[in-house]
Amino acid sequence: MIFSSELIKGTLKTIVLKQLESNKRMYGYEITQRVKELTKDRIQITEGALYPTLHALEADGLVTTETEFIGKRVRKYYSLSPKGKTKIEEKLSEMAEFMETMKFLLDINPTTA
Amino acid sequence: MIFSSELIKGTLKTIVLKQLESNKRMYGYEITQRVKELTKDRIQITEGALYPTLHALEADGLVTTETEFIGKRVRKYYSLSPKGKTKIEEKLSEMAEFMETMKFLLDINPTTA
DNA sequence: ATGGATACATAATAATCTTATGTATATTGC
């Protein structure tokens, strides 16, 4: 089962920042594959969503970039900036609280999952 | 703390349908107040988001409506249709699975919340 | 050498929300 896109909306930045927190240094395509693998294909980040998001994170100073050549092919690595580290911590605690709130509001008990 | 709007995105229909499942018959304003109360002001549904959503649910045949007059003021009651009952069950199980997936992906443990 | 995977990027479109505005009635405090 692939999650309906509307559910994933609003969580993409958090997912990307979390990956960068866990793996220090990643490139775009790698992030899509890692998330796909970790979620057993249930979350598939499209390129049209990912790249604008990465550019926005960079513009906000939350990530820094380094471009490398692998053979003749360009690869753009992203890393969390100090500002990005603070941000992901905020996002995670907000997400945790949000999930608790939703669980209560929607009456979702652990056995339902 | 009020949740950032992007988090709530994509969950509004589920919240509304769940309220109608729990309370059988509600009007729009009542839904906003109930949700605000249940979430201790952390989720505040705006009217600009609510009414278009309710109209969309009606257009999709997920809810039925009855208009009543309270004094001279109109009140529009919404109820779940059979199709809506099926839908909310689907949405809730999807949401439950999504939350489990996010918990794993973001490494959120219960103690963080 | 052809197809699929890797790897970047952007544009047109769609969905869904915020903010602002509009209308109108009911209630509460002074």
Next chain:
DNA sequence: GCAATATACATAAGATTATTATGTATCCAT
């Protein structure tokens, strides 16, 4: 009584964020 707030509906302009489509180019396996 009247002003402010709450109740109750609705829509429109604009912002955000995603999908889908398209473009370019390299690498690898058959």
